[in-house]
Amino acid sequence: xxxxxxxxxxxxxxxxxxxxxxxxxxxxxxxxxxxxxxxxxxxxxxxxxxxxxxxxxxxxxxxxxxxxxxxxxxxxxxxxxxxxxxxxxxxxxxxxxxxxxxxxxxxxxxxxxxxxxxxxxxxxxxxxxxxxxxxxxxxxxxxxxxxxxxxxxxxxxxxxxxxxxxxxxxxxxxxxxxxxxxxxxxxxxxxxxxxxxxxxxxx
Amino acid sequence: xxxxxxxxxxxxxxxxxxxxxxxxxxxxxxxxxxxxxxxxxxxxxxxxxxxxxxxxxxxxxxxxxxxxxxxxxxxxxxxxxxxxxxxxxxxxxxxxxxxxxxxxxxxxxxxxxxxxxxxxxxxxxxxxxxxxxxxxxxxxxxxxxxxxxxxxxxxxxxxxxxxxxxxxxxxxxxxxxxxxxxxxxxxxxxxxxxxxxxxxxxxxxxxxxxxxxxxxxxxxxxxxxxxxxxxxxxxxxxxxxxxxxxxxxxxxxxxxxxxxxxxxxxxxxxxxxxxxxxxxxxxxxxxxxxxxxxxxxxxxxxxxxxxxxxxxxxxxxxxxxxxxxxxxxxxxxxxxxxxxxxxx
Ligand SMILES: Nc1ncnc2c1ncn2[C@@H]1O[C@H](COP(=O)(O)OP(=O)(O)O)[C@@H](O)[C@H]1O
Numbered sequence: 001x002x003x004x005x006x007x008x009x010x011x012x013x014x015x016x017x018x019x020x021x022x023x024x025x026x027x028x029x030x031x032x033x034x035x036x037x038x039x040x041x042x043x044x045x046x047x048x049x050x051x052x053x054x055x056x057x058x059x060x061x062x063x064x065x066x067x068x069x070x071x072x073x074x075x076x077x078x079x080x081x082x083x084x085x086x087x088x089x090x091x092x093x094x095x096x097x098x099x100x101x102x103x104x105x106x107x108x109x110x111x112x113x114x115x116x117x118x119x120x121x122x123x124x125x126x127x128x129x130x131x132x133x134x135x136x137x138x139x140x141x142x143x144x145x146x147x148x149x150x151x152x153x154x155x156x157x158x159x160x161x162x163x164x165x166x167x168x169x170x171x172x173x174x175x176x177x178x179x180x181x182x183x184x185x186x187x188x189x190x191x192x193x194x195x196x197x198x199x200x201x202x203x
Numbered sequence: 204x205x206x207x208x209x210x211x212x213x214x215x216x217x218x219x220x221x222x223x224x225x226x227x228x229x230x231x232x233x234x235x236x237x238x239x240x241x242x243x244x245x246x247x248x249x250x251x252x253x254x255x256x257x258x259x260x261x262x263x264x265x266x267x268x269x270x271x272x273x274x275x276x277x278x279x280x281x282x283x284x285x286x287x288x289x290x291x292x293x294x295x296x297x298x299x300x301x302x303x304x305x306x307x308x309x310x311x312x313x314x315x316x317x318x319x320x321x322x323x324x325x326x327x328x329x330x331x332x333x334x335x336x337x338x339x340x341x342x343x344x345x346x347x348x349x350x351x352x353x354x355x356x357x358x359x360x361x362x363x364x365x366x367x368x369x370x371x372x373x374x375x376x377x378x379x380x381x382x383x384x385x386x387x388x389x390x391x392x393x394x395x396x397x398x399x400x401x402x403x404x405x406x407x408x409x410x411x412x413x414x415x416x417x418x419x420x421x422x423x424x425x426x427x428x429x430x431x432x433x434x435x436x437x438x439x440x441x442x443x444x445x446x447x448x449x450x451x452x453x454x455x456x457x458x459x460x461x462x463x464x465x466x467x468x469x470x471x472x473x474x475x476x477x478x479x480x481x482x483x484x485x486x487x488x489x490x491x492x493x494x495x496x497x498x499x500x501x502x503x504x505x506x507x508x509x510x511x512x513x514x515x516x517x518x519x520x521x522x523x524x525x526x527x528x529x530x531x532x533x534x535x536x537x538x539x540x541x542x543x544x545x546x547x
Pocket of ligand 1: 214215341383385473
């Protein structure tokens with residue numbers, strides 16, 4: 001994956017809220033975040049148009065498009081991927097994927113072990129465990145119950161993400177934000193392929 | 204000349220096509236999801252949406268490459284906005300919107316049923332309004348007076364199952380697999396259509412509509428009785444559906460004296476017995492019979508692009524920011540019909 005994102009990068013995150021960012025040479029130019037559970041399909045393209053309007057609208061032609069790949073809402077992620085693919089094709093931009101958990105991890109402390117916990121449907125939690133400054137994955141993305149997540153958290157130095165009940169003192173819960181890509185190593189990006197991590201059916 | 208890129212993703216076919224204003228299909232691709240859905244004996248909406256999301260972008264690229272064109276050569280983008288499985292519709296529509304935004308072109312949100320209704324004019328340019336359309340697919344069974352672009356009068360619809368749905372369910376009962384229509388037709392070739400007594404719901408009825416639920420139940424009883432061979436049941440069922448379609452269509456032809464032609468579209472129009480019976484109805488009433496080629500009868504993107512071309516030629520403007528709609532009747536003034544649901 002790329003060692004640097006030269007030129008402009010559009011970041012589309014639709015697995016949780018509707019979150020967009022525009023980067024220039026890897027640094028944040030603009031972002032737009034909207035709390036959203038449903039309705040990404042309706043809101044997404046107008047929101048992208050609004051974000052890019054001060055930068056020439058469609059003529060802004062970013063060189064790269066990065067799309068959130070999950071874990072997150074299947075419908076939201078799919079809509080984000082569809083838009084990202086279409087925009088990359090139209091602009092001749094390169095296309096990469098970033099996991100929701102990577103975005104949520106990007107703004108958290110990077111010493112020791114970090115557990116990212118994201119709210120999933122039916123009261124479940126999506127979790128991924130990271131270690132060290134390089135954010136090596138030590139627990140691949142899973143869907144678990146809040147109790148299991150709380151148990152897991154005991155083995156971690158830090159907890160970040162969007163599940164308020166699991167946050168430690170002084171840490172605010174926040175869903176993945178597109179703007180956090182500015183804090184990520186481009187080498188951590190992957191393919192634009194969705195991760196369908198299903199939350200368990202209620203027993 | 205105006206060039207439209209069309210995208211279709213409302214059911215289990217992902218399709219992309221490039222169509223000119225004079226009805227030339229410069230390139231088109233269709234990816235069927237049959238293999239994904241076969242193990243479940245029907246279309247699974249979540250799987251359909253996933254497959255559309257994986258395929259539609261690369262297919263747009265492939266179709267442009269097939270035609271040796273770039274997106275900048277396209278004058279407008281058209282995507283199905285409904286009716287259909289909304290997860291898939293969203294994927295195609297958002298793709299269309301993003302392409303249109305990035306290339307700074309207009310976007311048309313097309314009614315899939317309008318695509319079917321106007322598709323015969325893509326292959327039969329001499330076809331004049333008004334004509335009578337029988338739309339018989341897995342999701343719809345309707346008789347429509349097509350009076351002009353955007354002017355549709357629903358004469359009849361199903362009050363329960365669509366005809367294709369009945370074929371699919373009967374195929375399942377007979378253990379013939381999915382998709383059921385073609386399998387039932389093949390099995391029927393070796394059967395006697397008179398061997399199993401089956402009802403013809405609403406045949407000769409004063410109301411204009413279709414009904415297939417009672418027929419389906421009667422087939423289930425025949426299967427459970429253990430008295431009949433599979434080919435005989437298949438042939439008898441096909442004959443009953445054919446009789447119903449021909450009877451209801453005859454009624455509609457009489458109710459539409461100014462019709463210039465009888466046109467049939469939708470997957471069930473592939474059935475040879477059905478086609479022959481409908482052609483006989485047309486001949487009997489002195490009307491030309493038009494059945495577009497199969498690939499235009501079933502879900503495709505050429506008809507979506509073409510519907511936009513028809514609207515452009517008629518001087519209409521695209522609806523601003525169209526949204527995905529699971530239900531979108533062609534004739535908004537048509538009375539709701541009990542049991543029709545999204546099929547209306
Ligand atoms: N030879 C046939 N005989 C009867 N029904 C058929 C035949 N071929 C296809 N069908 C039916 O047509 C339907 C598919 O048509 P299509 O226009 O793609 O419909 P939809 O998109 O509404 O599912 C299915 O229900 C299928 O069983």
